[in-house]
Amino acid sequence: MRNRWKTFQHNWLIKFYAPGIRQSSIESRGDALSFRLGQKYRHLTQAGSCACHSAQAQQLFSRIDTGLSRRSILKGIAASFAAPLLGGTGPAFAQVPARPILLSNVNIFDGTNGRLVEGRNVLIEGQLIKALVASGQTVTDADIIDCGGRTLMPGMIDAHWHSILAGISQMAAMTADIPYVHLVAAQEAERTVLRGFTTVRDVGGPSFALKRAIDEGRIAGPRIYPSGAMISQTSGHGDFRMRTDLPRTAQTELSVAEQAGISAIADGEAEVLRRVREQLMLGASQIKIMGGGGVASAYDPIDALQYSDAEMKAAVSAAADWGTYVCIHTYTSAGIQRALANGVRSIEHGQLADEDTVKRIADAGAWWSIQPFLADEDANTYPSPEQRMQQQNIAEGTARAVELGRKHNVRMALGTDILFNPKGTATQGRQLAKFARWYDTADVLRLLTSGNAELAGLSGARNPYPGKLGHIEAGAYADILVLDGNPLEDISLIADPERTMKLIMKDGRIHKNTLSA
Secondary structure (H helix, E strand, O other): OHHHHHHHHHHHHHHHHOOOOOHHHEEEEOOEEEEOOOHHHHHHOEOOEOHHHOHHHHHHHHHHHHHHHHHHHHHHHHHHHHOOOEOOOOEOOOOOOOOOEEEEEEEEOOOOOOOOEOOEEEEEEOOEEEEEEEOOOOOOOOEEEEEEEEEEEEOEEEEEEOOOOOOOOHHHHHHOOHHHHHHHHHHHHHHHHHOOEEEEEEOOEOOHHHHHHHHOOOOOOOEEEEOEOEEEOOOOOOOOOOHHHOOOOOOOOOOHHHHHOOEEEOOOHHHHHHHHHHHHHHOOOOEEEEOEOOOOOOOOOOOOEOOOHHHHHHHHHHHHHOOOOEEEEEEEHHHHHHHHHOOOOEEEEEEEOOHHHHHHHHHHOOEEEEOOOOOOOOOOOOOOHHHHHHHHHHHHHHHHHHHHHHHOOOEEEEOOOOOOOOOHHHHHHHHHHHHHHOOOHHHHHHHHHHHHHHHHHHHHHHOOOOOEOOOOOOOEEOOEEEEOOOOOOOHHHHHOHHHHEEEEEEOOEEEEEOOOO
């Protein structure tokens, strides 16, 4: 096995660095391999010997070895977990129904209308809603589920989620083996969909593999719109290094967070272009950049402006070339105004914006993705008094920000941003229900379904789910909740999914059904 790996190393070096060299020029000597290069390729050799012994090549192969080892471990562990669940072609948790399903005896919140639609049943075929049919209409060759007069609505969408980082502590995220972090995320993904969130807009973290496993039906979880690594300047909100890690040189290894794909540190236009394009190559549906400080980071103050005009324009240009957009982490008016001036399409947080800045968001036609940061019992917890004081300032700005957004008709989206908080993930629905303090209940539900779906669709050509989300209508994805009660009258129903959500369907697959019981 080791010899085969060495053979691959030699062949790879030749193919990558010197494609003109014939394969026959490789010489085999016992259990070792070498190749000789002429003067033209002398820069690939080390002391006249094989190029694979150079410092650069050895560093590269060490990183490849490490990556292969991690992947092998992850595959082995994942296989051991999956084995009891797998049948011939897929897991048992949510098989694709063999026949159409008719959800009968329901009252429908369709994702937009403030009144329930009565007298209609919902026919599902495959992953889509085929039709809304009259209650008295006979449907043949379909399995019928009687919903007992309950309320049917679209699956909810969290516009600001971290699939990899929500259900794990910050210490574990930064110190645990990478396979462990991803296994915890897979477990949390199933819990997310069982809370009624069938789609999430992931704004930071290496969620590409998790998304693929969910999309392939290997594990349970929501649809994921991935941003990949958060692009951050040195000293920015995505720079998780310690003071002792500075300064970075050309020989410095990537930080733990960068190796894991949580963040990517980029300074200058060229480096920003490179890191953005890397995330697009990996499959990002939108790009996340850090434009200001935050509470969770140790070194960058909230009022700090991050990324220059030129750097922001580079990120926006690279994303636009791929038909998608940039969203930005920032709290302050100055950060928001710089972002808008350079073409950023979505403001994440922004609780410290003044009224003039809010007007600019509206005039630009940009989105404002806001979270219920209220410094209450459901808030992320922080150890230092300074962080808790910053958290309180943001909490005071949340109510003002929502009211200003409503006043100036800004395109609002709702998300939670639960981060490094394993116990807090269970509060996902409860936190979003708090927006009923400022919005009518119907508006909260609309924002959590069709409204957030509109923001997700801003990814244009990079949209991984181009069908209709957040609606109950013919042709829409069959992402459906059936609740025991009417959420238009009682928004708290979305806060207690274990008790109130009797049926949860995503992509036409049933993830939970207690109606028969």
